[in-house]
Amino acid sequence: MIEEDKQELLISEDTYKGRDLGVTLEAQTCHFKVWSPLAVQMELLLYPPLTGGSPEEEPNQRKQQALPMQKKEQGIWALELEGDLSSYRYMYKPTFEDGHSTHAVDPYARAVTMNGEMGVIVRLEQTHPKGWSEDIRPELTSPVDAVLYELHVRDFSIHPSSGITNKGKYMAFTETGLRDSEGNTLGIDHLVELGITHVHLLPVFDFATVDESGVDVDTSDGSNYNWGYDPLHYNVPEGSYASRADDPETRIREFKSMVLALHNKGIGVIMDVVYNHTFNTAGSSFEKLVPGYYYRQNANGTYSNGSGTGNEVATERTMVRKFIIDSVRYWAEEYHVDGFRFDLLGLIDTTTMKQLAAELHTEVSPSILLYGEPWGALDSPLGDDMTLKGTQRGAGFAVFNDNFRGVIKGDSDGMGTGFATGADGKEDELWTGVRGAIQDFTDGPSETINYVTVHDNLNLWDKVARTQGLHDTLNFLTYDEDGSIRGCQSVEEAVEKTKPYLQIDSEHILENETVRRCLLANGIVLTSQGVPLIAAGDELLRSKYGDANSHQSGDVVNAIHWEQKKLFKPVFDYYRGLIRLRREHPVFRFRTREEIEKHVRLIEKGNGLLAYELNGTAASDSWERIVVIYNAAKENRDISVPTGTWNVVVEKGQAGVDTIRTKHDGQVNVNALSITVMYSKS
Template sequence: MIDDKKGQRAVEKASPVQITAVYEGNDLGVSLGANLCIFKVWSPVAAQMHLLLYPPLTDRNSAEQLDQLKYQVMPMQSDGQGVWVLNIEGDWQRYRYMFRPTFADGTSTTAVDPYARAVTMNGEMGVIIDLERTHPEGWRKDQRPKLLHATDAVLYELHVRDFSIHPSSGIVNKGKYLAFTETGLRDEAGHTLGIDHLAELGITHVHLMPVFDFATVDESSVNDNLHDVSNYNWGYDPLHYNVPEGSYASRADDPETRIREFKSMIAALHQKGIGVIMDVVYNHTFDTAGSSFEKLVPGYYYRQHADGTYSNGSGTGNEVATERLMVRKFIIDSVRFWAEQYHVDGFRFDLMGLIDVATMKQLTSELHTRVSPSILLYGEPWGAMESPLAEEMTLKGTQRGAGFAVFNDNFRSVIKGDSDGDGKGFATGEEGKAAHLWTGVQGAIHDFAEAPAETLNYVTVHDNLNLWDKVARTQGLHEVLGFLQYNEDGSLKGCSSVEEAVSKANPYLQVDPNDVLGNETVRRCLLANGIVLTAQGIPLIAAGDELLRSKYGDMNSHQSGDVVNAIRWDQKQRYKPVFDYYRGLIHLRREHPAFRLRTREAIERYVCLLHQEEGLLAYEIQGTAAEDTWQRIVVIYNASMQTRSIPLPSGVWNVAVEDGRVDMHSLRTMENGQNGPYGENSQIEVRGISMTTLYSVL
């Protein structure tokens, strides 16, 4: 229920049209009953509303032929709350429909239902679908993987097409939802591929880049040609928020297929114990004037400046006015729909700074109380450009005690430096960062967070240079490795195509295949994400980091195609020690609660600084007090080139992580230094550019 008088006053003040009608029902869109179909659409400014009902798509008729057939025009009735209603008897499965509002000045248009749950190819029309008929086998038994606390999560950001499109994936359903249902795949050396690789890695959640219906990929011309760069996008261009993207389905022309295959993907991941996070983009839409929002209620869904022009805090032409009550209702209805109908386990909010704090808090409360307390919620606490939302923006600090997390760009920058340039951070060799690193390691509780579950720790995601490319750039290797370079007009330097540029690049030129872990770029990458995976908070790694994935220096690959973005699975065999290290650290984190404390008080009591100097940080966690099987734990990050000797508390110490290797039992044992090569003093030598973790037991 929406009950916010202050918010309503804001709507009346900010909207160019005076709208007081607010609908509290949960049945906007199409509802099906026994031999009955009910249509409801909110448009309080329309003078008339008609339903346009088109024949269903069939295999016998093309869409063009059907569009020429006579459609039915049915008048809808106003219910007095701004909602237009029409009840029609009969079975209308798979019929297509549109709404036609007519306004007081006589103008009229047609709009797709913003609450549509199914659409035709490229989202041109809504389709009447009974979701019960789209369940794959066993769907009713599907269950969310257990997640007791947000800090127990280990997230893995992934693009659906990137996951499977490369030939080395061994996957049949390349670029599709169904790729996640293929199991038992291995490379020639016997290493797991695809979804089995994700399970072996040990992540708890796959964070999928946008999978709702987006605008800029032509669903009628999608293919699995790795060299076709003309029809690729990340999906941050929303078209229909409540429908799965069709280009990832085996048949984009069949409304039910994309839904069924999306559910099959969810079920397959759940069966592997992996939850699914949806990357959602409620802050803007692809189009403004042509959007269903604007067509149905002109001027209401988008923020404007005082002069009536549209604001552009997203940098894409518009920003959705989330603070207005019916916009807020739409967003909450939408996330609940995905969580309840598709069993989605969490949501990442793009440019969450452009979503008002009240909406984020209400959304979080409803999902946690009415759906599941285990649903993860987090987002980017910034906008792309200036927004009139101003004080109500969801920025770092506004999440305190509200049940959602924010991306910790402070920690990110401390670890790696800037995002696209050669600026350095702790892991990439910059001095003077250890104190700031300590702030991030403590879960940002002395920065902006009330609890560690409010900080999302990461070094790179899809935006900007990925980890391998960023580290290489800080070393001045981008030209040596042949990374893509661009002219001021955006054209490639020295190459006629992206394919040519990629073919000339050699991102791993300096990596000795017989000593992968000895390479400096490799070591700095492992140190960067090693910090993320051992710090307090919620860790996220980008897909392919565990394979040393490169995007050839492309800092914005959203339209660069598969030749840049595809995950090259043959790198698992080539860089297996890297994968083993990531897997080891993830399992270490999941097995030991000391690395995922839940409260500010626990961190302040049980995590203490041991040693700090240029390029080095060492700290201890009181494991037993934190209900860990390890009594005391020491973690040391050495970002300098030199081996450093670190004093240790007296006792018997087992080394679990050292020099790119992980063994949760013990790589070796030290007792006051007597059983190691370090003499009588209780010290340990930590090799340059590496992380060491030790523990003692009773």
């Protein structure tokens, strides 16, 4: 650790405002800059390029060298080298007052060798796929116009039923025209058909716990599978999702190809980013270059652990804040990324988030989405500066609405119930969530991310089944305290024994209670004011077999089974219909608190029922009046509605914008465990 007075000096004096840290390439010149104000000496360690794992000897090629760097103002060490250094590898070697030195990868590295062991110099313009210069972000006028779809790159395509050639890879998103045996779309075409606006990708920066050299061997046991919440290099794409992890340019080019393919289909790309902690503390480049600066400490000098993973990044410090903003801007500008979801946003100070949002929206694009988890994992010394629910008010970013989540489904992993899963007395809280949490913690609906499940905890199907007492009936996985699976020798054996859809009659899918409760839960999300997010596979009744933390459970648990689309096509059609309803009718996407207060009117609430009316005229909607009714009771209900002619567009298991039937009196019969939506043009 560094002395407190030196740390203060770093914060107050040795801060650098330039945007050229890392490597800057010109035609025949290469500039290196690294911030390490406590070092008394800095060397650039330069290594020749690798081709196929062995040095490629060329007449004019530099040999391995240790080159002294020059100390500049504001804690910067710099070096300028002549010649073309494309594909050369490099490291930094700082030496400190006490004589100790170490080797560090550049924190600003834009390319790395396999498993991130060294930085690599690349000309980024050579990594652009064909058509990249013409790439245009999908238009997004307001965050509430988005429909987010959370997805893990590998899960998307790894199962044989995906029909995808580039299984588990970025390039899987470039494959079009794929269909199953009954003609249903698969892969990226499925996403287009579903109607979502943005794919929210679990971490795709370079993370530590997947061995990139062994990713294509059998990993069914989960030994080389991870969600990626263990950052190694923040500014480099993860290599295990590339066709070649050993070629530094390939992962960059294929990541851009994925973005381009999604953009060409009108779908934006959200990156899940994890700036709150790193995989390693003492061994991280941050700690090696500026000991004691990048991580928060407790009063006794130990690393604080608000992340629950051993450290937390000190985002409130000037150069840490700069790194985060530089990093996010780099992804937005170089990779055309359309938004960022912040893991454990509570551990990032609010000043950093406000500054980041203002800079991105002013200098890059006003359409970039920013949102995150407004909590930490454990106690943090950040204290009052934590970005929690309410701190996002008017600041240009949103937070996950776990209040609404709990009201709809109950707790995350247990038997606890919510409105859609059988709890009584949740109608008042549901009404608060439906109106964009404007009476809770937001200034407007664009500040709340509405959802019921994401990658963490039980997924929707498994959670609803658990609340119904079906965990044992369906033979779901039960983990003992030592991590073993009760009654089985392996995950594969356990999954083989499960029967997640035992209760479903294939001829009457939409009459199944578990199905109806799932559709009710996400139906509320998709028809409420705010920004909706659904987890990948919900529209296929995806199950993880009762595994509540599948981050290392491998493909056998996590892979999306695309054959379920034809098995549960009515469920997919229902989701597609609700998304179409939302996207075509702005009344479900009011922009402001004032609009919601004036134009979302309660009709009835209580006893497992909530009914309300939306003023379509106020939103310039083609439908003048819209009534939405949620019935969580197990019996049908007769509801009094305003008199007039009402066209029902959502009822039982049907959803969309086409009229199912017409009602002429002031009563409507609402089916058990369902949503009814109807409109009037007069």
